Amino acid sequence: MNEIMRVIKSRRSTRSFSDEQIKREELDIILEAGMYAPSGAGKQARHFTVVQNQPILDAISVEAKKIYRSMDNEFLRNLGSNEQFHTFFHAPTVIIISGELNSITPDSDCAVAAQNILLAAESLQIGSCWISAVAVLTRTEESIKIIKNLGLPEAYAPFNSVALGYKKAESPNAPPRRAGLVNYIR
Template sequence: MNEIINNILTRRSIRVFKEEQIPESDLNVILEAATFAPTGMNAQSWHFTAIHSKEKLAQFNSLVQKILLKHPGEDPSMPYIDFLKKVAEAPNFNFFYHAPTLVIASNSISSASAAPQSDCTAALQNIFLAAHSLGIGSCWIHLLVLISDLPEIREHLTELGVPPEHRIYGSAALGFPERSTPKPAPRKAGTITIVK
């Protein structure tokens, strides 16, 4: 089978990672792949903030946990807040699955691209596929999309390098898989129509 198709078909979300950090050279290749995704109007108005540090991600996880636990909950402007608060109560839970690296994809809401979210999503898929081709596991982490407007989280994101006027559209946990790659869920029938 064509190598690219094989890479697409065998990529899976990985949620258990080895302690070992991924090499910076691989991270650079993955980030370059992200920047070669298509963008509306070729805007390229996105930003990729890579946290290549297990320690900084552990600190970030503790901050998320602390902020979620003190949030009063039941906030209609924050979908899933009660679910996230429940998850945060588990003392050893790590919102980034203890991955050694996280790439945050953000974009300007006033981008010349008509679709800043779609641009970031295309880039994230490039990240997942590039990582997989290098033997690196990945998983979409949606959490930051949901909580990035909480002031203390935004402050921390700005310190990390996320442009303050950007919205977060997704993030990718990266690391070497601890276990063999899981089997894909069966594909749902009836999702394709070909008209001739």
């Protein structure tokens, strides 16, 4: 199997991280992978905020959970009420990916950057998990304050984030893919 396919197939979401911080050289490679993702019209209108400050990540988790508790979605309401749940699973590094609100495809631009980050992390045997919680951080005054303190470029907002850290345990194999996912028109 070629290396890219090996990495794609072995990547799983990691939700239990060692406290040890990832190395700066590893972080730089992971960020570079994010920056080399495609973007709508090639505008590169997304921004990466590396957060390695636990009190700030805790504050984001607390606020996102508060917002989850007020949402219609029952799954998110339950997560918001779960005292054990931390949106970033106490990962030592989180990259928040923000998109320019007026660009043509900010959601997709941030999504493909996140996927590149997940794969680059796996290629370095670093655990990763896509975390959506940051996307709700525009819904309360407190969350808007938190975003302001992240120093994003003007008119950018967070769309997603990736938690990163060394894995506490090996990831299990990915489950088999569903049948019938492809049809061909020839």
